[in-house]
Amino acid sequence: MRLAALAQPLLRLLPPETAHCAAIEALKVLAPRPGNPPDPRLAIRALGLAFPNPLGLAAGFDKNAELPAAMLNLGFGFVEVGTLTPRPQPGNPRPRLFRLGEDGAVINRFGFNNEGFERALARLARRPAGIVGVNVGANKDSADRGADYALGVATFAPVADYFAINVSSPNTPGLRDLQRRAALDELVARVVAARERAAPRRPVLVKIAPDLDEREIEDVVAVVLARGCEGLIVSNTTLARPASLRSRHRGEAGGLSGRPLFEPSTGALARAYLASGGGLTLIGAGGIEDGATALAKIEAGASLVQLYTSLALKGIGVVDAVLDGLTRAVQEGGASGVGALRGRRAREWVNRSQ
Numbered sequence: 407m408r409l410a411a412l413a414q415p416l417l418r419l420l421p422p423e424t425a426h427c428a429a430i431e432a433l434k435v436l437a438p439r440p441g442n443p444p445d446p447r448l449a450i451r452a453l454g455l456a457f458p459n460p461l462g463l464a465a466g467f468d469k470n471a472e473l474p475a476a477m478l479n480l481g482f483g484f485v486e487v488g489t490l491t492p493r494p495q496p497g498n499p500r501p502r503l504f505r506l507g508e509d510g511a512v513i514n515r516f517g518f519n520n521e522g523f524e525r526a527l528a529r530l531a532r533r534p535a536g537i538v539g540v541n542v543g544a545n546k547d548s549a550d551r552g553a554d555y556a557l558g559v560a561t562f563a564p565v566a567d568y569f570a571i572n573v574s575s576p577n578t579p580g581l582r583d584l585q586r587r588a589a590l591d592e593l594v595a596r597v598v599a600a601r602e603r604a605a606p607r608r609p610v611l612v613k614i615a616p617d618l619d620e621r622e623i624e625d626v627v628a629v630v631l632a633r634g635c636e637g638l639i640v641s642n643t644t645l646a647r648p649a650s651l652r653s654r655h656r657g658e659a660g661g662l663s664g665r666p667l668f669e670p671s672t673g674a675l676a677r678a679y680l681a682s683g684g685g686l687t688l689i690g691a692g693g694i695e696d697g698a699t700a701l702a703k704i705e706a707g708a709s710l711v712q713l714y715t716s717l718a719l720k721g722i723g724v725v726d727a728v729l730d731g732l733t734r735a736v737q738e739g740g741a742s743g744v745g746a747l748r749g750r751r752a753r754e755w756v757n758r759s760q
């Protein structure tokens with residue numbers, strides 16, 4: 407068992423944000439070495455990149471790009487750092503992270519606390535061997551949010567393997583309005599223009615909320631395709647509070663992630679897949695905690711998947727659990743590789759979430 411896995415029961419005794427900071431510090435010190443190489447059938451080509459496996463670390467865990475190498479060594483096929491904003495900002499007052507243990511969920515209202523572009527860029531200058539995406543956002547008090555995103559693309563082009571344009575955090579007032587068709591079109595036009603000016607030219611994905619309806623998802627897909635972006639990340643956290651929630655923190659404000667997000671985010675993913683006719687690279691996120699939930703995202707249309715909450719609640723063992731489960735699914739399905747399973751249940755997922 408890895409040392410990092412042994413620490414999990416201790417971290418659970420700490421308040422959630424303290425536990426997160428302790429985990430980051432511990433990982434910096436432990437600096438895990440690479441584990442066994444993944445099964446070659448999990449390798450996948452997407453976004454012009456060769457991913458060793460389709461499981462990524464979702465944005466928000468390594469907001470300041472402190473540990474991409476450590477997380478890649480723990481088995482992730484790629485790591486997305488951020489959300490980063492041009493200037494450092496403190497985020498919302500604490501407490502702002504809540505465990506909903508009985509529900510397998512978390513609520514956060516961090517509000518883009520981060521150290522800003524400059525410090526993260528300096529860290530990323532020493533690029534790890536592996537795929538690192540940079541998730542960019544806008545400062546809370548920005549007078550021109552579009553300029554913040556465009557600056558992010560210009561700044562990180564030398565070091566980012568791809569960009570995630572985060573217009574779906576519920577914790578920066580008004581940010582989600584950037585998902586509306588006209589606003590998104592204007593924003594994406596500026597981001598793509600910045601990417602075309604930058605070198606090298608990097609893939610751009612827009613990260614959306616699970617709370618968009620069918621029509622809104624179709625609008626997003628139309629804009630992204632028309633402007634020449636490469637894909638979407640579906641999804642960020644939800645503002646919804648399903649009646650099934652039991653934990654005492656269920657009424658906290660912020661974005662809900664983890665198990666209760668699995669169904670709605672997979673439904674939204676399948677809609678985006680069908681609306682795009684398979685023409686976009688989709689990263690599925692929301693409630694992945696084992697092989698079955700990761701496989702469901704791929705069958706709903708994802709080329710790649712990401713997780714965060716199950717890592718926070720269960721520890722690093724989830725990475726091997728997901729990868730082992732996916733390897734078994736490829737074997738049992740008689741598929742040549744994990745990519746062959748993509749989208750085969752998209753229609754079912756859309757019908758189920760109607």
Ligand SMILES: Cc1cc2nc3c(=O)[nH]c(=O)nc-3n(C[C@H](O)[C@H](O)[C@H](O)COP(=O)(O)O)c2cc1C
Binds near residue numbers: 465467469489
């Ligand atoms: C504590 C926390 C912080 C997050 N911070 C960010 C962030 O800064 N930027 C972002 O795009 N998504 C952020 N997310 C959303 C995750 O990247 C992911 O999209 C979402 O949590 C769904 O995946 P999960 O259910 O596996 O956690 C955050 C999630 C959590 C739980």
